Amino acid sequence: MTTIPFEQPFFTVDNVLFSIKNDTLHVLLVQRAAPPFDGNWSLPGGFIDINEDKNVQDAAMRKLQHKAGLTPSYLEQLEVFSGKDRDPRGYSVSLAFFALVPFAEVASNIVTVSQAKWWLMSDLANLTLAFDHKHIIARAHQRLMQKALYSMLPVFCLPETFTVGQLKNVIEAILGKEIQRKSLMRRIEASDMFIQTEHKIASGGRQAQLYQLKPGVDITHFNRNMGA
Amino acid sequence: MTTIPFEQPFFTVDNVLFSIKNDTLHVLLVQRAAPPFDGNWSLPGGFIDINEDKNVQDAAMRKLQHKAGLTPSYLEQLEVFSGKDRDPRGYSVSLAFFALVPFAEVASNIVTVSQAKWWLMSDLANLTLAFDHKHIIARAHQRLMQKALYSMLPVFCLPETFTVGQLKNVIEAILGKEIQRKSLMRRIEASDMFIQTEHKIASGGRQAQLYQLKPGVDITHFNRNMGA
DNA sequence: ATAATAGTGTCTATAAGACAGTATCGC
């Protein structure tokens, strides 16, 4: 093992975990218990453990499990944020992840950390976050919106079985605007990602068909954007 | 300045710089002059210098200038590659960048490094590269192909002024298949990214209109894929 | 005039948007 030249920046991972509660987009934050920014809300993340984590996604996963007891159903790299001034401890390089999960309350019996909480996206405007985390969330939201236009990614915010109406609500919560139910149905059909099951009642009216992901399929990417 | 817990992975940047020469896609490689993998061809990259580089893109830029005397006209983050086994020196985290430049021969009067060379993409199959760099190039190529379908990104492989025919050739070299000239013209028109200049002869026939990027425009993203 | 490349006209094909109309449920 050779020695590494120069002084190295320190490397962390951060997670922007989204989910949908009451048909609105939420993001998971944790309250910092140590300096810097102690007391402030921040993205769940931290240092990689090179003895535990096989790679950076492993580290991101571990942080989410450790800090909120949640295992995302989708996780991808978002972007690296770096610089001398973003962390008072020194030059830092943080890889942000972008993740989705079916809504579940944060496991409160986790001893680990002070507090984890789902925040309404629209409530973040008036909240001061640690580091450049507000900016990171904005970037993640952009990416989520973009992907919702041309892929079936939003299904990862839903439980194993779901209805077309539920998926429509999720997509609309992400995009902040209505989409055509008909267009969504055509995509569900065309993607060939789902199988149908029994039935279910949603509220007042006719029962809705339940769908679930075919085992082992990849998320389909369409070659046109929808609702744009 | 607080101390950082745990042992940290070491962090590097790598560049996948593409360009077009003779209507074929090329990638820039450098020959390693030190272990590990000394003698092998590899992506131009290296350690970040926290006193020189404002952030990670700065570091990537500096590496390209230093190792080949080239300044990319487009640079974006690709993906982080990480793990215990990808570098014999230990647990490594490498942020790969994806970059484009109008073709120019490598500055040979650069004292710095052994050798930098443009390689034909199709010649890489039979070449052994250092680390997981072949895999990184494959990922970068996927991304480039994808973006060529819905954006004007390929113009960054061309000089300041260029013809529609040249842009068509670049896109075809990237995609490995023909596209409709008419479709491209429609996009040039619709994007409103370019202005026209005088004229020029390409080879045998009629003179072609020269275009150039309007100052300060962003690259347009269309909401359909082309040629797919 | 011919060959070669540049550029246009226009018809077809594909998938999304709009929205009326039908189906099935609880009450």
Next chain:
DNA sequence: GCGATACTGTCTTATAGACACTATTAT
């Protein structure tokens, strides 16, 4: 029955593909 939600039919719209046609240059 009524209200509500689920689903279908189908017409319109937007943009890419195909490809014949015209334009302009060098020789």
